[in-house]
Amino acid sequence: MxxxxxxxxxxxxxxxxxxxxxxCYGVKRAVDTTKKIKQDNPLKTISVLGELIHNSHVTNELENLGINTLSTLPEKGNGICIIRSHGESDDTFNEIQSKGFEIVDLTCLDVKKVQQKAVELVCNGYFVIILGKYDHPEVSAIYTNAKNQSNDANNVFVAQNLEALKGIEPRIKKAAKVGIVLQTTQTKEFLIEVVNYLSQLCKILKVQNTICPxxxxxxxxxxxxxxxxxxxxxxxxxxxxxxxxxxxxxxxxxxxxxxxxxxxxxxxxxxxxxxxxxxxxxxxxxxxxxxxxxxxxxxxxx
Ligand code: SF4
CATH class of the missing domain: 3.40.1010.20 (4-hydroxy-3-methylbut-2-enyl diphosphate reductase, catalytic domain)
Incomplete structure (x- = not known):
């Protein structure tokens, strides 16, 4: 040596x-409140639509406490259905209610803000780009709510990477106004990369940085x-x-x-x-x- x-x-x-x-505060609130709901309602059926958080240890712990994880909604609801921090679309809220569940909404307030910003943009005539992971529940709900408020379903687009945007360059150039929102857990680096690219193509570009604090x-x-x-x-x-x-x-x-x-x-x-x-x-x-x-x-x- x-x-x-x-x-x-x-x-x-x-x-x-x-x-x-x-x-984070959104996840802590969801986990603590879900346990408290079961504690306060020992005789009621308590279910969560989807895994409360992406962690199998927590899902198992909740199941041991008697809290069910639903992968899909049953024909007929029973008891309380919890909406996790990722949020759900208005369509899903209506469906849960129509099945007969009582809803407890634990959507993180930062996720609600992204949903609102996307709807505002689409209602103000923007072509809305959601930067986020395809098939992620948070992104699906943001997309569905915005699409349902648009006259044209083609006015909302989800991009997981820059290549996806390059694939729709003619659509972007044609849009009079383009607005961006992000899934709350995206990176600043991805946002900068996208803004650098879009600012060369768009006449009007509105960026809502919705990455959560x-x-x-x-x-x-x-x-x-x-x-x-x-x-x-x-x-x-x-x-x-x-x-x-x-x-x-x-x-x-x-x-x-x-x-x-x-x-x-x-x-x-x-x-x-x-x-x-x-x-x-x-x-x-x-x-x-x-x-x-x-x-x-x-x-x-x-
Ligand atoms: S938006 Fe942020 S604070 Fe809220 S649950 Fe997601 S990561 Fe946590």
């Missing part, structure tokens, strides 16, 4: 957790921590849009691994042992209990 190598090996390893890792803070902190770390560990479901974005952002800054569960760390033991400064962050739907187990495991590997 050279002198330089031995000096590096005496530097203390650090494992640092980002300040805003784990549940919690996402912005989480991403900015993760970038800062990424710059100080030679390995970043992102904890959270691969189905979670905001967790996947965190991993993508960090991959461009430093060596990054994205795991759902502490047991997956064994696949990266070499990297973890070599890393001097390890940063940890987690998506908005990752419970503290999982983050703590990941940190314990990282400490043990080191």
């Amino acid at each position: 050279t002198l330089k190598e031995s000096w590096f090996n005496t530097i203390k390893k650090t494992i640092k957790l980002a300040k805003n890792a784990g549940f 919690s996402t912005t803070l989480r991403q900015e902190e993760a970038k800062k921590l990424g710059k100080e770390s030679d390995l970043m560990v992102v904890v959270g479901s691969k189905k979670s849009a905001n967790t996947t974005h965190l991993a993508q952002i960090l991959e461009s800054i430093t060596d990054t691994i994205h795991i759902e569960h502490q047991d997956e760390l064994k696949n990266f033991e070499d990297k973890i042992k070599k890393a001097q400064h390890i940063g940890v962050t987690a998506g908005a739907s990752t419970p503290d209990s999982i983050i703590n187990k990941v940190i314990n495991k990282l400490e043990n590997i080191n």
Whole structure:
């Protein structure tokens, strides 16, 4: 071992957790309120339409408390149906009500704002572009509500990447006014890329930056921590849009691994042992209990 190598090996390893890792306020409110509803109504059937959050541990915990996760609506409703933080379209609200459910709406207020902005834009004659993940429930509801308010269903479009917009360039050029909203968990980098492209094509471009404050803070902190770390560990479901974005952002800054569960760390033991400064962050739907187990495991590997 050279002198330089031995000096590096005496530097203390650090494992640092980002300040805003784990549940955001919208998810915390949804989880806490759902448990409270069951506690206050032990004899009522309590259901959530879709997974309350993208985390199987939380879904299992809720099921153990007697809270059902519905993948589709039954013919006839019974008890309370909870709307998760991603929100639903007005059509779905009407359908749930017509089945006979009592609705408790836990849509995050930041998601409601995006729905409203998209509707406002379409009602004011804009061709509306929603920047977000195809088939994500939040995006589907924003799209459906805006489309239902438009005279022309072709006036609302979802783009997951720049290529999708390039594919409709003639439509964009033809539109008198173009408006943008974003899924709340998108990245600022994607917005900038799209605005740079659209500003060359559109006569009037209105940008509603609807990335939620919690996402912005989480991403900015993760970038800062990424710059100080030679390995970043992102904890959270691969189905979670905001967790996947965190991993993508960090991959461009430093060596990054994205795991759902502490047991997956064994696949990266070499990297973890070599890393001097390890940063940890987690998506908005990752419970503290999982983050703590990941940190314990990282400490043990080191
Ligand atoms: S990520 Fe933002 S918009 Fe989504 S639930 Fe959390 S706070 Fe609300």
